[in-house]
Amino acid sequence: MDPNVPPSGASRRGFLKSSAAVLGGTLAAPLVARYAHAADTIKVGSLLDLSGALGSSGQGMYDTIRTAVAEVNSSGGLLGKQVELINYDTQTNIQLYSQYAQKLALQDKVAVVHGGITSASREAIRPAFDRFHTLYFYNVLYEGGVCDRNIFCTGTTPAQTVSKLVPYALNNTGKKAYIIAADYNYGQITAKWMAKYTRDNGGTVQAVDYFPLDVTDFGATISKIQSADPSVVFSALVGSNHTAFYRQWAAAGMLNKIPIASTTFGLVDEIHTLDASVSDGIVTAYGYYQEIDTPESQAFVKAVQAKFGSNIGYLSELPADNYEGFKLWAAGVKAAGSIDRMKVIEALESGISIDGPSGKVTIDHATHHVIRNAYLAKAKNKTWDVVKSFPDQKPDDTAAVCNLIKAPRTSKQYVIDVKA
Known part of the structure; x- marks a missing residue:
């Protein structure tokens, strides 16, 4: 993935400069949206790399979760309360992931955390959220195998793409x-x-x-x-x-x-940052492309561009997953009528679906992954030509090792035995 590109536009100015860091052994203040200081809010945590080697990936994901939060707040919030988003810049540093995970859980006392980009970052913070009973969403495509009732994985797995x-x-x-x-x-x-x-x-x-x-x-x-x-x-x-x-x-x-x-090209806007003579003809398969021509996809792109400007960069599966992950959690809160962790988990396990930019996304109870569309596209003149779609793809790889209905206390990542 590309290194961080400094964000442009007044809406981003100063974010990286003021991002959380460890100073003299004390955790600095997080990035908090302007509605964060309302008297009675629901706190949502976010752990994303806004700087470091994965900064450009994290910035796009941060933009879309802020868009999702703003949409929920503008329509009345959740349970009559506004949502307060607290993000720490983990700076592509596993130690910071661990430190900020504990801060979100113990000091900020958030209802849920959406965060992590690499599998290493996820596995650094997942045990902490298990230990401190803080609900966790990992909204990134990955290699599959995580089986833990306290986490929901919304990105695609190899069986899907x-x-x-x-x-x-x-x-x-x-x-x-x-x-x-x-x-x-x-x-x-x-x-x-x-x-x-x-x-x-x-x-x-x-x-x-x-x-x-x-x-x-x-x-x-x-x-x-x-x-x-x-x-x-x-x-x-x-x-x-x-x-x-x-x-x-x-x-x-x-x-x-x-x-x-x-399986990775184009996730952080290589389709635009590289010349067409370098990318034309490369084939990929993801859970979302910005070019998908549906009302939900078009509305998503317009909403993010309206908030952050049309030059924000390409909206790949990573930003779309983060947006959909928040919307799934919000749907779970509404169904549960509560932000209580177990009540929300049980509501999500009922098979909650949303119509997101990628299409219909449904929680799979047994794996806590999602049933979602997959798409196949070819790079052509600095854009993606979506040539095939595959509706309602199941996370069959993870389902081969994980059944949280039968074993709800499971909490591990399985290395799936891949046999030809």
Whole structure:
């Protein structure tokens, strides 16, 4: 993902400067919306990277949760109260995630926390929210496997998207795949799913290469791929440094020779920040694209742009998930008639749905993940051409290891045994 780009517009000015930090061992004040000081509010926590390596990802997510909160407040709030949003800038720092998680739970006493971007950040704070009985929403696509009654995961999992991306690429290019991925749990596990779906669809995996997040020189790797001559390259590269691969791939004249299908490209606006000559033809599959032509998607884009300006950047699955995650929690509060954690959990487990920008999103009781649409798109002239949609996709990967109906006290992330 790209490094943080300083936000533009008066509405963002000073946010990063005033973001939470550890000063002299004391936690600094959080970012709080202007309605936060109302006498009687419902406090909602947010932990997002607004600076550091994942700052641009967090900023988009922060914009959309603020939009969702403003929409709820403008329509009367929840249970007759306004919602107070408290966000701490975790600065792509796991230690800060842990510190601020405890502060939100113990000092701010929030009703729910929406936060975390990487799986590492989620697993740093999930145990704290379990321990302090604070409801937690993780609104990011990830590798699957989290099974915990205190958390709801609203992003897509490999069974919902990778299972669509791989066969499409193989059927349209050929059956020989070369996999490149980030060298941490997301990349490693996603690469296994890529390999499984490749073999399931009659393909072969020529090689799997992993790269630490600080790698920027892919020259040797590109030479290896050229020698292997695969039909397609599957990419689960992550972060601003890894974006260099796509530039170097195009510079080597490979973009029009061997197609790329990716589970991460475009999540932080690479479609606009990179030239079309670098991105055209790359195929991805996500739970949301800004180009989806539905009234709900159009209203979402217009609402965020009206609040923060039309130059805020691309609204990918990450911002959409965060918006939908808050709206799902709000629906649970309304159904429960309370912000009590267990009452809200039980209300959400009843199968609550919302019509969000991505389409209908429904809580799956057994996994606390969501049943949602998936889409497949191809980069074309700095935009996404959505070529296929897959309604009501279930989180079957996580369902294979998690059943909170039968075992509600489960609290762990399973490493799913991916077998071809």
